[in-house]
Amino acid sequence: MKYSRISGTGSYLPEKVLTNHDIEKFVDTSDEWIQERTGIKSRHIAADGETATDMAAQALQRALENSGKTAQDLDLIIVATCTAHCRFPSIATQLQNIYKVKNFPAFDLNAACSGFIYGLNLVDTMVRSGQVRCAAVIGTEHMSSLIDWSDRSTCVLFGDGAGAVIVEPSNEAGIISTHIHADGAHMDLLYHDAASGKIVMEGNKVFRVAVKTLERIVDETLDANKLDRSAVDWLLPHQANLRIMLATAQKLDMTEEQVIITVDEHGNTSAASIPLALDVGIARGQIKRGEVLMMESFGAGFTWGSALVRY
Numbered sequence: 001m002k003y004s005r006i007s008g009t010g011s012y013l014p015e016k017v018l019t020n021h022d023i024e025k026f027v028d029t030s031d032e033w034i035q036e037r038t039g040i041k042s043r044h045i046a047a048d049g050e051t052a053t054d055m056a057a058q059a060l061q062r063a064l065e066n067s068g069k070t071a072q073d074l075d076l077i078i079v080a081t082c083t084a085h086c087r088f089p090s091i092a093t094q095l096q097n098i099y100k101v102k103n104f105p106a107f108d109l110n111a112a113c114s115g116f117i118y119g120l121n122l123v124d125t126m127v128r129s130g131q132v133r134c135a136a137v138i139g140t141e142h143m144s145s146l147i148d149w150s151d152r153s154t155c156v157l158f159g160d161g162a163g164a165v166i167v168e169p170s171n172e173a174g175i176i177s178t179h180i181h182a183d184g185a186h187m188d189l190l191y192h193d194a195a196s197g198k199i200v201m202e203g204n205k206v207f208r209v210a211v212k213t214l215e216r217i218v219d220e221t222l223d224a225n226k227l228d229r230s231a232v233d234w235l236l237p238h239q240a241n242l243r244i245m246l247a248t249a250q251k252l253d254m255t256e257e258q259v260i261i262t263v264d265e266h267g268n269t270s271a272a273s274i275p276l277a278l279d280v281g282i283a284r285g286q287i288k289r290g291e292v293l294m295m296e297s298f299g300a301g302f303t304w305g306s307a308l309v310r311y
């Protein structure tokens with residue numbers, strides 16, 4: 001079989017919800033400012049002791065059930081994350097241990113918010129080359145573990161969660177094309193400070209680069225497939241900021257109704273945001289089999305990428 005396709009999805013959000021009004025109580029901010037500048041109303045926060053591995057395991061379980069597979073069917077696990085609770089072993093191999101499966105490749109990758117798109121690129125290549133027949137690609141993030149709760153410029157932005165997809169061979173193109181890029185020259189604008197353990201971001205500058213870069217990546221994706229904007233049914237963007245997402249939609253001549261939006265309730269869950277939004281978009285009845293999705297992301301590095309997918 002020549003192609004790969006997403007055969008199932010799953011996601012997980014921690015029970016605890018932190019609203020903008022909750023945050024107003026401990027930093028100088030307002031629900032109005034946060035909603036106007038970001039589109040975020042609330043985000044989920046992991047429970048004490050709950051890790052990115054725990055969240056990944058939940059999302060994976062749901063994706064396996066959704067695709068009619070079991071962990072024994074898997075022959076590859078890729079976990080996109082930048083918030084594993086320990087540096088090694090990887091979350092992917094921890095999942096093998098949880099599910100008592102072994103002898104196939106399992107690894108984590110860190111491309112910040114673009115990690116899931118990087119993972120789709122790899123898995124698509126591996127499925128097409130015949131190396132893999134049933135793969136899990138998971139985005140899982142414990143962003144709250146990196147947050148300085150006294151810094152109003154970053155603490156309002158992020159949330160925790162996980163999303164997973166199962167990818168299998170197919171006679172028809174499911175994953176139509178993927179495009180991934182990076183430019184390490186601007187790392188000072190957005191990074192995890194090893195000394196303080198916290199996120200540092202010049203949000204305004206990142207915002208401007210993100211909007212321009214995402215405009216270019218959607219053009220690149222359509223051009224590569226010789227497709228017109230009208231071929232895309234849904235924009236499924238990385239959920240960092242509603243204003244960035246709608247700027248990309250405008251570029252594609254798409255209305256807000258054609259954008260899968262979860263940032264309002266999830267905040268920015270980094271590498272987990274696209275698979276989470278995919279699963280939610282399907283569960284809400286928005287995304288249907290056969291429809292074409294433009295996934296795109298931009299994150300620290302800078303890294304960016306897109307995946308054109310027929311669901």
Ligand code: ACO
Nearest residue numbers: 029033037112113152153156203204206207240241299300
């Ligand atoms: N509440 C109230 N005021 C605030 C808050 C807050 N939570 N945060 C900042 N402000 C203030 C600032 O101090 C500033 O005040 P000043 O004008 O008196 O100096 C004012 O609001 C404007 O600040 P800006 O940073 O210019 O606000 P902006 O409109 O750019 O919004 C935001 C900030 C939401 C961070 C936006 O820039 C953004 O979303 N940037 C991109 C983020 C992103 O996409 N990151 C990549 C992915 S993340 C990853 O890879 C890990």
